[in-house]
Structures are given as C-alpha cells and as structure tokens.
Amino acid sequence: MTPVRVLLVDDQALFREALATLLATNDGITVVGEAGNGDEALSRVAALAPDVVLMDLRMPVLDGVAATRRLRAEHPGVRVIALTTFDDDEDVFAALRAGAVGYLLKDVSSARLVEAVRAAARGESVLQPSVAAKVVARFAQLPDTPQPRPQPLVVPLSERELDVLRLLAGGRSNREIAGTLFLAEGTVKNHVTNVLGKLGARDRTQAALRARDLGLL
Numbered sequence: 001m002t003p004v005r006v007l008l009v010d011d012q013a014l015f016r017e018a019l020a021t022l023l024a025t026n027d028g029i030t031v032v033g034e035a036g037n038g039d040e041a042l043s044r045v046a047a048l049a050p051d052v053v054l055m056d057l058r059m060p061v062l063d064g065v066a067a068t069r070r071l072r073a074e075h076p077g078v079r080v081i082a083l084t085t086f087d088d089d090e091d092v093f094a095a096l097r098a099g100a101v102g103y104l105l106k107d108v109s110s111a112r113l114v115e116a117v118r119a120a121a122r123g124e125s126v127l128q129p130s131v132a133a134k135v136v137a138r139f140a141q142l143p144d145t146p147q148p149r150p151q152p153l154v155v156p157l158s159e160r161e162l163d164v165l166r167l168l169a170g171g172r173s174n175r176e177i178a179g180t181l182f183l184a185e186g187t188v189k190n191h192v193t194n195v196l197g198k199l200g201a202r203d204r205t206q207a208a209l210r211a212r213d214l215g216l217l
Contacts, residue, residue, distance in 0.1 A: 004051050006117060007053045008034045009035045020034065045078055052078070072098065079123075082103045083105075085105065096135070124174075125203040125204035
C-alpha cells in the first residue's frame with residue numbers, strides 16, 4: 001500500500017516535532033515535510049506533493065484559511081485538514097468555505113488523528129463531533145425561504161444505510177460507526193460509498209448537508 005504523504009503546517013516547532021514523531025509510528029503514513037506558516041506551506045506543497053496537509057489556522061505571514069484557499073485553487077488534489085486549538089464558528093466556517101475537508105482540535109486522540117489522515121487520503125471528510133454539530137445547527141438557522149427542492153433519490157437508502165448516514169453526519173469515522181453498529185469496518189466503508197453515490201455527494205460533509213435538505217436527518 002502506498003503510504004499517505006503528509007505535510008505538517010504549524011508555527012510551533014515543538015508541536016510539529018511531536019506530531020511528526022507520533023505519525024511516524026504508524027504504518028502507511030509518511031511525513032514528507034513541515035512548514036511554519038501558510039506561505040511556506042504553499043512552497044512545500046509544490047515541492048513535495050503531499051496527499052494530506054495538517055494545517056494550523058492562526059499563523060504569521062499567511063494564515064491557515066488563506067493558505068487553504070490557495071491550495072484548493074492551485075493544488076485541488078491535496079486534502080487539507082484544519083488542526084487547531086480553536087473551534088469558534090468564525091474559524092470553523094472560514095476553514096470549510098476555504099476548502100478544508102476536515103476540522104479537528106489539537107486535543108484529538110492520536111488514533112482519531114491517524115484515522116482522519118487516512119480517511120482524508122481516501123477522499124472522505126473528517127469533522128470533530130462538535131464541529132459537525134455546528135454545521136448542522138448553522139443550516140437549521142437558515143431562513144425558510146422558498147428554494148428549489150432537490151429531486152427525490154432515484155434509489156432510496158436502505159435502513160442500514162440510513163443508520164450509517166446519521167452517524168456519518170455526526171462526524172463519526174468508519175471505525176466508530178462500525179463499533180456502534182457492530183459491523184465490520186469494510187462493510188461500513190461499502191455502506192458509506194453507497195450513501196455518497198445515492199446522494200450524489202463527493203464527500204461526507206456534502207452528503208450530510210444534502211441529506212438534511214432531503215429531510216433524511
């Protein structure tokens with residue numbers, strides 16, 4: 001299996017070193033470089049071609065949101081996970097609008113972080129449960145103005161796929177969903193693929209939002 005290539009971007013050198021040491025103990029993940037701000041990150045991405053960037057948000061020179069926005073435009077195949085101390089609404093939605101596929105806090109467990117990196121490399125979105133709740137709450141606050149309704153699903157979700165969808169929308173990883181539903185992780189992955197396909201969604205976040213529009217959550 002080709003290792004997931006990871007770039008670490010944080011203005012605290014000690015944190016980068018600790019993170020690099022942690023990730024180095026996991027098979028299938030290779031830390032290819034580090035950067036101390038968003039401007040350095042853009043140069044490192046161009047030179048090192050990582051699969052996933054773990055991006056702090058509040059940094060000097062160029063902050064993580066601006067760097068993520070530019071990476072999304074210049075290197076659309078690179079997946080950015082915001083890894084930060086802050087989870088206030090302004091940071092969360094700015095990072096997601098900029099193109100981050102994930103948002104995790106720095107107190108996340110090592111196992112959850114490793115799974116998030118692997119999930120992002122597979123094309124999945126990864127959100128801290130508290131962040132996923134913010135996304136759902138924000139959409140619940142939108143004014144109920146008349147808008148074109150999405151078309152009904154051509155192929156409806158099965159009961160098991162609905163179970164997976166609800167947990168997915170809550171920010172659970174495949175492993176966590178498997179534990180909750182007493183399923184094999186490979187089975188959950190297949191269900192997630194089916195859910196994304198039936199909803200016409202490119203990733204987990206879009207699936208959750210589209211499911212809410214359809215009244216499935």
